[in-house]
Amino acid sequence: QKEVEQDPGPLSVPEGAIVSLNCTYSNSAFQYFMWYRQYSRKGPELLMYTYSSGNKEDGRFTAQVDKSSKYISLFIRDSQPSDSATYLCAMRSSGSARQLTFGSGTQLTVLP
Amino acid sequence: NAGVTQTPKFQVLKTGQSMTLQCAQDMNHNSMYWYRQDPGMGLRLIYYSASEGTTDKGEVPNGYNVSRLNKREFSLRLESAAPSQTSVYFCASSTDGSQRETQYFGPGTRLLVL
Numbered sequence: 001q002k003e004v005e006q007d008p009g010p011l012s013v014p015e016g017a018i019v020s021l022n023c024t025y026s027n028s029a030f031q032y033f034m035w036y037r038q039y040s041r042k043g044p045e046l047l048m049y050t051y052s053s054g055n056k057e058d059g060r061f062t063a064q065v066d067k068s069s070k071y072i073s074l075f076i077r078d079s080q081p082s083d084s085a086t087y088l089c090a091m092r093s094s095g096s097a098r099q100l101t102f103g104s105g106t107q108l109t110v111l112p
Numbered sequence: 113n114a115g116v117t118q119t120p121k122f123q124v125l126k127t128g129q130s131m132t133l134q135c136a137q138d139m140n141h142n143s144m145y146w147y148r149q150d151p152g153m154g155l156r157l158i159y160y161s162a163s164e165g166t167t168d169k170g171e172v173p174n175g176y177n178v179s180r181l182n183k184r185e186f187s188l189r190l191e192s193a194a195p196s197q198t199s200v201y202f203c204a205s206s207t208d209g210s211q212r213e214t215q216y217f218g219p220g221t222r223l224l225v226l
Contacts, residue, residue, distance in 0.1 A: 008152065043116070043202050043217030044155070088154065099170070100215065102154035 003027050006089055006103030015112050019076040023089035023103045026070065030091040030101070033065050035074045038086045038105065047087075048074065079110045114138055116218035118203050124224045125193045133188040133221050135203030143206045144186035145170075145215065146178060148199040155202065161186055193225045 006023045013019055021035075032051055036044035048063040050056045050072075056063045062075040072091075076083055089103040119134045137144065146158040147170075157170030161180040175197060177189045186205075190197055201221045206213040 004154070006154075041220070043204075043219050045217065046214050049214065090155075099157065100155075102156075104152050104154040 001026065002104075003101050004089065004091065004103045007106055008104055010107040010109060012109045012111060013079055015079060015081060015110055017079050017110070019079050019083070019108060019110075021074040021076075021087050021089075021106050021108070023072050023091075024070055025072075025091060025101075027091075027093070027101070028067075028070070029093035031094050032092050033063070033072050034090040034100070035061075035063055036088040036090060036102075038088060040085075044088055081110050081112050084109045116203055116205055116216055118201075118218040118221050120221060121219070122222045122224075124226065125190075126226050127194060129193050130189065130191050131193065131223075132190075133201055133203075133223075134185070135187065135218060136185045137203075137205040137216070138184065139205060139216065140183070141205035141207055141216075142183070143213070144180065145204040145206075146176070146186070146188045147202045147204065148172065149202060149220075150199050158188065158201075190223075193223075195225045197223065198225045199223060 004025045035048040037047045038044040050063045053065050053067045060077045064073040086105040086107045088105045090100045092100050116137045142163050145160040147155040149155050156172050159178040161167045164183045167178050179187045203218040204215040206215045
């Protein structure tokens with residue numbers, strides 16, 4: 001079983017929809033959670049960074065962490081065609097600052 | 113400010129050939145990383161370097177060697193390429209390994225081993 005599970009999709013939504021992307025994990029030591037966005041044939045770029053449980057909002061994006069359920073989510077409001085990309089969750093424990101564990105990524109397409 | 117750059121962008125090798133993937137960063141970062149990305153597997157760490165002169169194995173180091181040439185450059189070498197090493201390789205860098213560090217990725221090198 002992988003440490004981090006992520007539904008690969010593909011996920012296709014109409015413009016303006018609310019998108020929910022999710023990851024589950026098994027390692028209870030994970031405390032730092034990230035979402036990366038990766039456009040086709042590009043490198044991943046950091047989108048959101050959260051520590052421990054709770055919500056964090058940045059514009060149209062909200063990251064949510066539920067450590068009790070070992071479940072993290074990324075919500076995209078008013079989705080745009082420019083949001084079409086693969087979204088990767090990543091996480092690490094406090095004792096391994098350099099060792100990120102990634103999900104396999106969810107491919108999202110927002111249709112105009 | 114170019115960030116993280118990688119060369120080449122694309123390479124085709126025959127089984128048994130060797131090659132070196134180059135990576136450079138201009139952000140004065142201490143730590144650098146090499147990942148591979150395969151369909152359905154996400155990004156997996158091959159090697160990392162916490163500072164100039166140090167390197168450590170990641171999750172999938174077999175078949176690879178690395179060199180941290182100086183603070184800016186971190187190369188990945190395949191001594192005898194195998195078809196299983198067909199992948200997209202990403203280099204990344206980050207500041208100092210602190211808890212809130214952010215890893216910045218290069219554009220990737222697509223490698224096909226025949």
